[in-house]
Amino acid sequence: PTAELQALDAAHHFHPFTDRNALAKKGARVITSADGVWLKDSEGHKIIDGMAGLWCVNIGYGRKELARVAARQMEELPYYNTFFQTTHVPAIALAAKIAELAPAHMNQVFFASSGSEANDTNIRLVRRYWQVKGKPEKRTIIARWNGYHGSTMGGGSLGGMKPIHAHGGMIEGIHHIGQPDWWSEGGDMTPEEFGLLRARELETAIEELGVENVAAFIGEPIQGAGGVIVPPSTYWPEIQRICKKYGILLIADEVITGFGRTGNWFGSTTFDIKPDIITIAKGLSSGYQPVGGSILSDDVAEVVAEGGEFFHGYTYSGHPVACAVALENLHLMQEEHVVEHVANVAHPYLKARWDALRDHPMVGETKLVGLMGSLALTPNKEKRAKFAAEAGTVGYKVRERCFANDLIMRHVGDRIIISPPLVITTAEIDILVERAKKSLDEAYKIVKD
Numbered sequence: 001p002t003a004e005l006q007a008l009d010a011a012h013h014f015h016p017f018t019d020r021n022a023l024a025k026k027g028a029r030v031i032t033s034a035d036g037v038w039l040k041d042s043e044g045h046k047i048i049d050g051m052a053g054l055w056c057v058n059i060g061y062g063r064k065e066l067a068r069v070a071a072r073q074m075e076e077l078p079y080y081n082t083f084f085q086t087t088h089v090p091a092i093a094l095a096a097k098i099a100e101l102a103p104a105h106m107n108q109v110f111f112a113s114s115g116s117e118a119n120d121t122n123i124r125l126v127r128r129y130w131q132v133k134g135k136p137e138k139r140t141i142i143a144r145w146n147g148y149h150g151s152t153m154g155g156g157s158l159g160g161m162k163p164i165h166a167h168g169g170m171i172e173g174i175h176h177i178g179q180p181d182w183w184s185e186g187g188d189m190t191p192e193e194f195g196l197l198r199a200r201e202l203e204t205a206i207e208e209l210g211v212e213n214v215a216a217f218i219g220e221p222i223q224g225a226g227g228v229i230v231p232p233s234t235y236w237p238e239i240q241r242i243c244k245k246y247g248i249l250l251i252a253d254e255v256i257t258g259f260g261r262t263g264n265w266f267g268s269t270t271f272d273i274k275p276d277i278i279t280i281a282k283g284l285s286s287g288y289q290p291v292g293g294s295i296l297s298d299d300v301a302e303v304v305a306e307g308g309e310f311f312h313g314y315t316y317s318g319h320p321v322a323c324a325v326a327l328e329n330l331h332l333m334q335e336e337h338v339v340e341h342v343a344n345v346a347h348p349y350l351k352a353r354w355d356a357l358r359d360h361p362m363v364g365e366t367k368l369v370g371l372m373g374s375l376a377l378t379p380n381k382e383k384r385a386k387f388a389a390e391a392g393t394v395g396y397k398v399r400e401r402c403f404a405n406d407l408i409m410r411h412v413g414d415r416i417i418i419s420p421p422l423v424i425t426t427a428e429i430d431i432l433v434e435r436a437k438k439s440l441d442e443a444y445k446i447v448k449d
């Protein structure tokens, strides 16, 4: 019974990113099975997953092909490592497939089991790059406030989430600049002016820190966990220009935007960015196996290799079962034209309906790139005002109503975000939007009263 499961869960399972006291009062929802874009819970509810789990189940749930590949790989070679000059077919084949899909100048992959681990790898990689080039003092990495790069000490330090920094501090050599969130922080500027202003904070930071001390800049093409902050059109070209001018490495964290989410295989293509390193995870295996990594430009791979052995790696770097499943996931996505479905079908269909939510009295900005979207909630659209209640109070109410209406959307402060499985059909988009509207109406009534 659900209540028994919830009690056991509360007694023994210490959840990530969860308030344990809230959990003790109201048990966690127990998810029992899933198919396509639909989750089922222990009470028999059919829930539409507007978040693809944690932005990762790109191919949708319930794909038996992936289960079969995992079983076959476990029988044949359940584990072997890729240290000390050994390798195996799944790691070879997956690295080659990623290189085929990645931008032309990127042909090497370093594997990890998660986005956080991959970003920790990146910290060591870029510092090592400059050591080999004879500039060991070039070690500071510039990142953005409200960015998210994972939860390890390295990933959490790169990220710009203050509550994470507050839980245990930060590693040294990380510097944060402002985020390109025009809706919340752009004041009277146009989005384009604000995009330039925020990008130029990178130039100011490089000048202040001294270019001789700066190794790299890291950013998500679209900030995901920060609230699906889509940067103004001026932002990325200016960042790219500054990285080039000062010769610092550019890391695109594509843990969310990679593998079709923005309507291209990589968000770097969508935003015309030429990174030196791309962080990947999540959609790489559609979440069926924990696997991530760093795709390296030929320059980064060659320079780091010149330095001899790279003293870094994880027991599960290139895990054969994870690699085999990820490879099959990418095959299925290619065979079924999933990325084209996002660009040509799901995105235009959802965009018309998502943008129409701006008619709702509480919705200000609507954003949708590929299948990654946000709604900014506001009491006054003209002024882009914030609610009087503590930030996130209204967002939480909308999320709760969604939960009650069997729709998973997430709230980040007073923004509501979606990132459904990429295989979502137009009929399912209708259901998602209908439930979203209903939830917004119900929350608005509570907020107004």
Ligand code: PLP
Residues within 6 Å of the ligand: 054, 113, 114, 115, 116, 117, 119, 148, 149, 150, 151, 155, 220, 224, 225, 253, 254, 255, 256, 281, 282, 292
């Ligand atoms: N980078 C980005 C952009 C992410 O969104 C995430 C997770 O949400 C991570 C890194 C961390 O990935 P993981 O949770 O697999 O460690």
